[in-house]
Amino acid sequence: MLHVEPPLHPEGGTTLYVHTFPRLLEHVEPRAARSQVRLLHQLDESSYLAFCRSVLDDYDRILQEKYANDERSSGGSDPVEDEWATWSIWQETEGMLKPNGYDLLLYNQFAADYSWAGINVALNWAMKLRNFDRAHETRRSSLLLLDSSFGGNVPTFDGNIKEPALTLWSIKIPFDGDPPITSQTEGPLDWDDEPNFEPDLVPQYMPPVSTSSTRVIAFDLFGTILDRDGAIDDAMRLLSPLHPDRRRLSELYLECELMRHKDDVDIPYIDIVRHALKDVCIFLELSINEVVFHEAVQTILQPGLYADAEAAVRTLVDQGYALLGLPIPDAKSFSLPQLPSGLTVDDEPAPLSDLFSQNHSTFSGLLERCRAAWGTAEKNQVLVVTSSFYRVMEPAYMADFPTVLVQRPEGLGSGLNLRTSDPALAVDGLQALARQLQNTSSIHSPLPLKRIRTLRRTFRIRGMYQTTHLLGAGSPGRVSNAFHVLTGSGVAIKSGSASEDTPDMPCAVRYEALVYSLLRGHPGIPSCKWSGLDRGSHILILEQLGANLEQLRRLSRGELPWKTVVMLGVQMFNRIEFAHSRGVVLRDIKPENFAMGVGEKSHIVYLFDFGLAKLYVDPSTGAHIPYREGRVALGTMHYSSYNVHFGRGRRDDLEALGNVLLYLLHGRLPWQGIYAPSKEAKLRRMGEMKAGSAAFRDLLACSPAEFTTYFDHCRGLKFEEKPNYALLRQLFSQIMEREGWTGDTGFDLLDGSSGKGTLMPDEYQLDVRFTGGDLTTLQDMLPRVLWLRKTASTVDEKHSHSVLAATDLNSALN
Incomplete structure (x- = not known):
């Protein structure tokens, strides 16, 4: 029994079962910031200690179960010795919880489904796709077209392809054991002359500036008066x-x-x-x-002019307010209509840059301008009215002026919030502003939004993209999620610079930007919005994608449905074939490098992350790269081909795709997690297992027969030999026709009723056993509590005893 302050008083003595969702917060706040979290009900000291003991007990139990069931296989007949290890960079922690105070395993089945980092990405993508399909009744039959236009010979490199291909050829990064390249066609870059990467810091959040008796209203004309x-x-x-x-x-x-x-x-x-x-x-x-x-x-x-501009200005003038227009950026470039009478605008136009960025000088002289025209006035008596959060509201707030945000439903960026400040008042039009000003209490005492303080700082790249969180980091660079400060549209930003240890090696991000330019134009390659050098770092700005295939596999409880695997395989094969048609071999095929689109592109599979890609043909001669032995192993070993140590070519990309599809279908490959005395020994054993061990033959035996044909063809190819793309594509078509899926574009991983379908909140419901059948009491008392239960058709018998009601920690913290 846990006790909270203030106490809960459910009617009729109903027992409430509380569960904190494990890892539903994608980014757990730093430990120092947790003290800032304030929930409505707090555990008393004894209950808090009981809570912690429960977390540790459950964690210990999970560890015991894990190691009790660990077979510690060597992948062969060799016995595993005590000092052997798996040599895995990432430990196999799927379904495990961490004893950090956020994870309390009371609801075992829910924890098993949702206890891994990254759940928000996959869950949000799947739910948004469901909602999108329901709203638009989407049919995407075109996505199953086989893109046969990429099945011919390697195309002649025209002007658009030849330029980036030649550059890429000349600055290839020596990942494959080649000696470092010390010269480049563009000339050597002196990395020491580049400044450190210091993007603009986003201002810390502060509550809105309060206002007293308003005298002057200053309009940002674009977005409030001018449409x-x-x-x-x-x-x-x-x-x-x-x-x-x-x-x-x-x-x-x-x-x-x-x-x-x-x-x-x-x-x-x-x-x-x-x-x-x-x-x-x-x-x-x-x-x-x-x-x-x-x-x-x-x-x-x-x-x-906006339709409500004339009438609203007239009403505000009649109410006795002095109306001022902020300078219009580059007014001479526009053909502007006659502004409403009563609105004073300076003849001196603002510079063009004010149309795109912040001009803090506008607000440094705003108070003096108001006083010169209307006598005494204080800052909290001047309302700045704007529809632009970034360009006007943020600098006005930083200059201590109260603000009004006009959020017209049709306005671009109307729902955007930079999370730096809140307006003293938000309205949906100028007529609403006039009405709200008559109700002085609504604006004179603004209520700031409650936010959780965080030690994590966010940045702005190129002054237009605001980062939200880190998606990944490594030696090639850092990838961050970001959004546009004017529209709110999402992007992914990759940044990096040359290594201090190897200054002669070109920056991997710059190299990857060239690969994107070489592959541009295909619907399954993310569009590159911009690439270049910004403040000492190479930047690559890409369109935002949804969940990657590894995240979707986990969301589907470890194994994707067969139909989904085939439909994904069709698109993945087409992406790889297209890259090969442009003379590029990818060399790192893995689930994490394929992701779904968002919105109307949610059913399109995208291929990305080309840091290890390489040209396999010389763009000037069309000659294939030579076969060489003794190369350094590249890519992700779980999925790479068995002959990875002897050169990487088109055949190896396609064999790796076969391994990925088997992994998505079965949830595990035989060589994953095997033990060995060293990394080198493990790689050798993995190669032996992939070459045709009993474990691999057993895997093929329990898979559709087309996989055997697929691997036989890939492994029968010589290093320089072109794969028979038409034959391999026909294997996918053969499966689709046999199963009757031709023309059907529905991914069954989103069907919660299927055996391997995605388990989402739609499939969880309130368990009435713990409420005495009275749902209204709980709904009235705890409107923010999400009560979930897995449906009877999907609840595991061994977990059914622990199906409990649950409190959504994610909602509570926000």
Whole structure:
């Protein structure tokens, strides 16, 4: 029995079973920050100690069960000796809990399903895909097309391919045992001259600035009075009238516009508009009609007034407020309509940079400007009204001015929150502002959002992408999740610099950017939004992807359904074939390097992370790289081909794909977790097992017969020999036809009723055994508690005794 303060008083003495979700918080706060967490109900001291003992007892029990069932196999007939190890970088901790105070194993089945890092990525992706499909009744039959256009000979390298291919060939990174390259076609780079990477820090969050009796209202004209978002939307309608998501196109245009400005701050705005529109056309693969294109440019340069602007300004003037317009950025480039009377705007325009970035000087002189025009005024009597969180609201807050955020539903970035501050008031239009100002209590005493303090700092890359959390890190670089500060659209950012120990080795991120340029144009390759050198670090900005295949495997309780494996395999095979058609061998095929798209692209499999990729043909001669022995083993050994030590070619990429598909289907490969006296001995044994051991033959015997044909073909190829892509593709088609899946694009991993389907909150429900049948009491008393139970069809018999009600720690902390 646990006791909390203040106490809970359920009606009728109902017992409440509380469970903290294990690892549902994707990023557990640092230990020093945990003291900042304040929940509604606190455990008393004795209960807290009981809680900790329970965590440690359960953790010890899990360890005992793990090692009691550990067979400690050598992968052969050799007995495992005491000093042998698995030599694994990552320990096999799937389903295990850590004794850190967040993990209390009361609900065993739920813990087994959700007790691993990264659960939020996969769970959120799967739930969003379900919601998207339900909302749009999506049918994606085109995704099963076999992309046979990539089945021919290696194409001639045209101008678009030849340039990056030659550069890539000349600066190849010596990962494969080659001697270091000390010269490059672009000239040697002096890494010592580059400054340390120091991106802009995001300001710490502070509550909104309070206001007293408001006298002056200062409008950021774009987004409140002038409808620039509507002009951009109209331009997108001209360019692509049938596109289903013009809002996303408008966001894409804003991102292109800002990127163009960052690349050349001195370029005239009309040229920025032209270049940004061309970037959008290239992204959409639209042919440019010059008449329509010119009309789209003029549309963006001629924003109109919002429908509520005239009436709202008139009402505010009648209420006695002095109205001021902040300087319009590069006003001479626009054809602006007549502004509402009563709104004072300076004749001196703001520089073009104010349209894209923050100008703190605007607010350093704002109070003096108000006093000069309207007499005495204090900062807390001047309201700054804007629709831009980043460009205006954040610098206004930092200058101690209270702010009003206008969130028009149709506005770009209307739901964006940079998590640095909150406005004193948020409204959905200017008429709402006039009404709210009459209710003084709603604005004079703002209630700040409650946030958890964190020691983790976030950054802004190129001044336009704000990082949220680290996705991965290693010697090639760091990968962070980020979003655009104007639109909120997500991206992945990879950053890195040359190693101090090997300054002659090119930066891996710069190298990878060249591979992306070589592979651009395929729907299964993430688009590269920008790459280059920024403040001493090489940056690669890529479109955001969803869960990778390893995360989906875990979310499906260890094994993906057969239909899903085949459907994924079709797309994965096509991605690899395309890379080969561009002269690139990948050399690191693994589940973590394939990820699903997001939104309308949620059913597309993307191939990414090309740090180990290499050209297998010379782009100038078309000659295949020579076969050489004694190369350093590359890639992820669990999935690599059996002849990995003797050279990597097209055959090895395809054999590795076969290993990945078997892993996704069965959840484990025979050589995973074997023990050996050294790393070298383990690699040798893994190669022996892959070459045709009894364990591998048994794995093929319990798999569809097409896998045997697949591996026989891959292993029958010589190093320089071209695989028969048509034959291998036919194997996938043969499976689809036999199972009756042709034309069916539904991934059954999302079907919670299937034997290997994904288990998500949709499949959990309240267990009425612990409520006496009275659900209303719990729902009324704890509206933020998520009560879940696994349905009878999916509950394991051995775990059914521990199906308990659960409190969603993730919701409570937020």
